[in-house]
Amino acid sequence: MGEGSESRSRRKPVRPGRPVLCRCVVGKPRATCFKPEGVSPSRLKDVVITLDELEAIRLADKLGLYHAEAAGLMKVSRQTFGRILDSAHRKVALALVEGHSICIEGGHIQPQDPNGEPDEPGICVCLHCGTEIPHHNGTPCRTLDCPDCGRPMVRRGRCSSID
Structure with a gap:
């Protein structure tokens, strides 16, 4: 080996x-x-x-x-x-x-x-360059490409390292 x-x-x-x-x-x-x-x-x-x-x-x-x-x-x-x-x-x-x-x-x-409501910040974020865009209900952030670098976006506060 x-x-x-x-x-x-x-x-x-x-x-x-x-x-x-x-x-x-x-x-x-x-x-x-x-x-x-x-x-x-x-x-x-x-x-x-x-x-x-x-x-x-x-x-x-x-x-x-x-x-x-x-x-x-x-x-x-x-x-x-x-x-x-x-x-x-x-x-x-x-x-x-x-x-x-x-x-x-x-x-x-x-x-x-504690009241059971998810923390929904309403922002899509690029984990690569940090670009933020407003979230539009009905369109998952992961289906959007970053306008600056072209990489996939994620929803702020959801399974990301961005807080």
């Missing part, structure tokens, strides 16, 4: 099939990192829990909702909710057993206010 095959095996695999949809998340966490006491910073490893995984823990474990009801609130299928929750539980267990810190960040989320 040469160098090329080694670098290919380290790349993040391309996920075939349907794209990951946004998950509705209510609010932001008050704290974003939890560190165990008695572990030196040089030996401390991080476990990253995404915001959608935290939301699944909140709905299922804190509020005690059934998976079907919680999945409806997050706007995902019950099976997807179960996978998100299972991933979150495994990460928390790993951090607790191994003495790792837990950091909360990222995820494919759509912010939602």
